[in-house]
Amino acid sequence: MLDKQLLMIPGPTPVPARVLHAMAKHPIGHRSKAYGKIQEEITANLNWLHQTQHNVQALTVSGTGAMEAGIINFLSAGDRVLVGCNGKFGDRWGDIAEKYGLQVERINAEWGKPLDVAEFQSKLEADKEKEIKAVIVTHSETSTGVLNDLEGINKAVKAHGEALIIVDAVTSLGAMSVPVDEWGLDVVASGAQKGYMIPPGLGFVAVGEKAWKAYETATLPKYYLDLGLHRKATAKNSTAFTPPINLVFGLQEALRMMKEEGLENIFTRHNRLKKASRAGVKALGLSLFGADEVASPAVTAVMPTDVEAEKIRSTMQQKFDISLAGGQNHLKGKIFRIGHLGFVCERDTLTVMAALEATLQELGQNNFTPGAGVAAANQVFAG
Amino acid sequence: MLDKQLLMIPGPTPVPARVLHAMAKHPIGHRSKAYGKIQEEITANLNWLHQTQHNVQALTVSGTGAMEAGIINFLSAGDRVLVGCNGKFGDRWGDIAEKYGLQVERINAEWGKPLDVAEFQSKLEADKEKEIKAVIVTHSETSTGVLNDLEGINKAVKAHGEALIIVDAVTSLGAMSVPVDEWGLDVVASGAQKGYMIPPGLGFVAVGEKAWKAYETATLPKYYLDLGLHRKATAKNSTAFTPPINLVFGLQEALRMMKEEGLENIFTRHNRLKKASRAGVKALGLSLFGADEVASPAVTAVMPTDVEAEKIRSTMQQKFDISLAGGQNHLKGKIFRIGHLGFVCERDTLTVMAALEATLQELGQNNFTPGAGVAAANQVFAG
Missing domain, CATH: 3.40.640.10 (Type I PLP-dependent aspartate aminotransferase-like (Major domain))
Structure with a gap:
């Protein structure tokens, strides 16, 4: 579509x-x-x-x-x-x-x-x-x-x-x-x-x-x-x-x-989006680029090891019309980045996790329990 | 309105x-x-x-x-x-x-x-x-x-x-x-x-x-x-x-x-808007600021002598919701400027002349034949 x-x-x-x-x-x-x-x-x-x-x-x-x-x-x-x-x-x-x-x-x-x-x-x-x-x-x-x-x-x-x-x-x-x-x-x-x-x-x-x-x-x-x-x-x-x-x-x-919305609510929302994105990505067996303690509330960088980052990006784009960012300079092709900044809500993060799971499966990745990404993100949002 | x-x-x-x-x-x-x-x-x-x-x-x-x-x-x-x-x-x-x-x-x-x-x-x-x-x-x-x-x-x-x-x-x-x-x-x-x-x-x-x-x-x-x-x-x-x-x-x-529209048509349109604006303003007994030979196709500056430029501007704004520009620096209050640049058509110029005539009459100016501004602009457009 x-x-x-x-x-x-x-x-x-x-x-x-x-x-x-x-x-x-x-x-x-x-x-x-x-x-x-x-x-x-x-x-x-x-x-x-x-x-x-x-x-x-x-x-x-x-x-x-x-x-x-x-x-x-x-x-x-x-x-x-x-x-x-x-x-x-x-x-x-x-x-x-x-x-x-x-x-x-x-x-x-x-x-x-x-x-x-x-x-x-x-x-x-x-x-x-x-x-x-x-x-x-x-x-x-x-x-x-x-x-x-x-x-x-x-x-x-x-x-x-x-x-x-x-x-x-x-x-x-x-x-x-x-x-x-x-x-x-x-x-x-x-x-x-x-x-x-x-x-x-x-x-x-x-x-x-x-x-x-x-x-x-x-x-x-x-x-x-x-x-x-x-x-x-x-x-x-x-x-x-x-x-x-x-x-x-x-x-x-x-x-x-x-x-x-109010300043505090805005900050809380971004913090929850960050945590849910990281939890979801981890649950799908992917490695995060950068430690949790220093994670930006705006963007989550992912460094996949068993599948090419650019393949994930292009599949997400073509199959689901979800735009993710690639890596820059020497990280080009090595990481992809999920933005969760500005006008982004919890539903968007759940959507990304659902689509990311389908994308990984399409690319032959099966080292996770089906539904794990969405479940992990949901758990953060329920907290 | x-x-x-x-x-x-x-x-x-x-x-x-x-x-x-x-x-x-x-x-x-x-x-x-x-x-x-x-x-x-x-x-x-x-x-x-x-x-x-x-x-x-x-x-x-x-x-x-x-x-x-x-x-x-x-x-x-x-x-x-x-x-x-x-x-x-x-x-x-x-x-x-x-x-x-x-x-x-x-x-x-x-x-x-x-x-x-x-x-x-x-x-x-x-x-x-x-x-x-x-x-x-x-x-x-x-x-x-x-x-x-x-x-x-x-x-x-x-x-x-x-x-x-x-x-x-x-x-x-x-x-x-x-x-x-x-x-x-x-x-x-x-x-x-x-x-x-x-x-x-x-x-x-x-x-x-x-x-x-x-x-x-x-x-x-x-x-x-x-x-x-x-x-x-x-x-x-x-x-x-x-x-x-x-x-x-x-x-x-x-x-x-x-x-x-085409380049030539765009240039011709602006040239006609310029000529019609100048003809209309003159016919309403107002003085142009700057000679015809050096007139910009984008903007016509007018220097009224018997009525304040800012009064004309504010009346045009309040009564007709037409925005004209004022003078800048030492010309502030001395001239007003009619823009006829970009997405402006002949109808707009006629409208300005009609409203300018009514404005001048409201401000006590009667040194022109009623309808003269529109008539002069129309004559240019008919040419």
């Missing part, structure tokens, strides 16, 4: 009909009073979602653009920065920082393992001259399904006292608590097509007071991504440049839905 | 129902085969629209982001550039170039007047050392409704032989012929919410061979806006970063509609 896709990748994520309908409205002028009201509402709700008192800035970019803005607005060429690298996105932030002439020290961990908090601690403690200007970390590493210990790394940064913490929360924001003000996270970047439940095209950057102070002396060149221009406009319920109006209509609706 | 808006501003422009419906589809993964097919189609059609053999790059940005990409990918700090400034957008490109440490020489003209080709000629002819690396020009200056003589300036650039010509075609592309390859335009930037008939959120940059050569040695820092990354991806029918998928669905549909 055509066009009955179930999108289970870690972004873009499924979009509620309420949001799709909102996006299909006729655009309005972005310098109108009507638009100002929308901007006011979305800023308030973005602040709510980020648990911050400071206005979150919305930019017309994808997640990478938001992260680049999060880096270049607060640093100058030659600045020393630590970048946590244990996946595709950590590597990307290292690349961006190098492109802009920062002095980048990568703190590496194997893909599938979390970053080592102690390494950050010792680097930061050793920096008596306070030369380290920023620590750049991916919270939930989408490429591996590993959640880094942001709270732990942040404590080391706070003990240092000088460095900013710049966070890629692209697949954690809206899936788990990222208490920006409480933790004193200086810069937090995220993207629309993830926990926000809207299509791609908007990036978000939360900026704390300390980062705004750093902004004043940062000298890297920028204009379109200059967050100071955005801050000024946002404070007047306006935008520095033309916003993606129809996507903003969608964001307005999605944030209303998120408020209706 | 609520929600029966007629959007007559120079961007965002009205969006066809076919496009809105396309945008309301469920998103798909951007690394899927299905997305690759869409990318292939839109690249081919963007090339058709730009009259170029080189792949046009689509970026998740507003028009300013596209222009910034058009500047920073081909130049290095200290490079000497000429920037044409006769409106808000010319000024902006000057600002961007300065932010990036270019040596900017602004060639100014009064707002409402076109840039002087001879000034470019003499600067370029005097540059025997070939130090001028680029000439940056706004084709249709949206803030004033003035069309600059791109062909004339381009000839001076070609005579120079070294400098690139970098063009803001944001409100000319899709409204009039911008023959990128035939004229040898090196870099041409544009934005979605104009002639493309889709909502904002996508920027486009056409890049010629000479500019790609300059790209190889250009040293300004960039990553998200690095067109080399985009070129590589586009060549494989993919995207460097996550594209705004639902807006891309809309673009796919809009480009199909444009192909159905």
